Amino acid sequence: MVRIPFFLGWRLSTLRNGIQDSLAYRWDFFLRLFGSALVPAIVQFTLWYSAFKLGSAETLGGNTYAELVAYTATSMLFSQLRTGDQDFTIDDMIRTGTFSAALLRPVRPLEFIYLRSMGEKLSVMILASLIAITASIFTSMHFSHFLQGLGIAILGNIIHFQIGCAVVTLAFYWEQSYAAIMTKNIIVSLLSGEMIPLHFFPENLTWLWKGLPFYLYIYGPTQIALGRWTGGDVTHQLWIALAWIAGLGLLVRMLWSYSIRRYQALGG
């Protein structure tokens, strides 16, 4: 029998645990998926419908109806990867003192929380890949482009988690840190490309999304999957994502090593 080393074993177990947990409540899982993926996509789709089919537009933001429908459908595959309420979980653990349990485990607490949530994301990723394979048979989308987009979306997911970890350190100082997390999430919903394609932004406002990494969650991966960003563009985005991960990694490390000293838990 092959013995899995501890450093790998706990990570695999955590992932497996996360998958089992997400699928234990299957109705819950699919209802959540329906509510958070399909309904926003319908809302976005109707925008294009009203402009092109009910109205008489030929292009919108430089895109045709077919291009925008393709954007909406593809972005739906990535939108579920970016979601995750790990920051709310950590916030709650810090405020209530249950973070002690995570600290006592012989594993890295933040990585443990991230991997556990990634269990559910893996189920979503498999589902999204199956849809993409089907789409690549019937549409002009290349599955290889989708995989490249998926790669960037995974990096985006890591960035999302890191930003959450940085923001949540507020919980060590302030009871209402969840307000900051909610504010961040509201901004992300617009600047990630979930509500509308980001190239719709007027020229004087493009700095809003270009200067932040949120576009790497949905807009960037969608552009790559649709073949609108290719070759050099993808490499460029990859470097940008890695730079954000490195920078945010340092920031999170610094903030946590300083803030954790304020953590107090009594009993439990």
Added chain:
Amino acid sequence: MNKILAQHWDIFKTSARNNLVREFFYRANFIAMTMVDFVWALVEALFFHVIYSNTAALNGWTRDQGFFFLGLFLASDAIFSIFFQRNFWYFPGAINSGDLDSVLIKPANPIFLLLTRSMGFTQVTNLILGIFILSRYGTSAGFPGGWHWLAVVLWIFVGALIQVLVRMFFVLTSFWIERGYTVSSLYYSFFQMGARPDLFYPTAIRYTLKSALPFAFIASVPAQFLVGIGRRGDLLLLGASIIGYFFLTRWMWRKGLRRYQSASS
């Protein structure tokens, strides 16, 4: 009858006073949540700005009419959020954990007690912002102003009433579904459809939003009436939606109470 009304009015006043005191006691929380609500309103406004920077009109709905709709939506949602939203978040938990007991044994209408227990005044800023947007874009959107502002007030409350009834339907499913939080999230997904004028939607969805999920009555249909392009048939659908949801939720509440179990709290 008058005595019962007076009693419930007293309950409402006491609850409002207590909640107001709480908001001023936890000032940091109040400021933080006001900021969250305000950012949400700004993001919605930015969304409309971005969309209308790419087109002059969407299905005949101009930029100024779009913002007029947004103002009405923000104001109506603010009224709902101030008086009811928090209670609906607690509602599924009260059913699942057995906390409903403490409400059921009190000598007042239990639904009234559940819906007036907690109020959050952080959305007052959005109410003001909504009214500001209405007055800023009203004239250019075709709103006549003057005494028609009374109609604005009426429609704002109609929108809030619709939200209460539909939200009630979603939370009452907690009597049958363990994880009420998911159903609440589903409500907010559908609610997003009401955050856009119903004229944007294909016919089938448009009628769904005026019947089964009547989110079009929060702001979309009211905005059309206020700028003079409303259809009388929509008023019939509004009446049917209010009556239908009222009796449906009443029936669900009674059925649900028969299922409700608690080993005392």
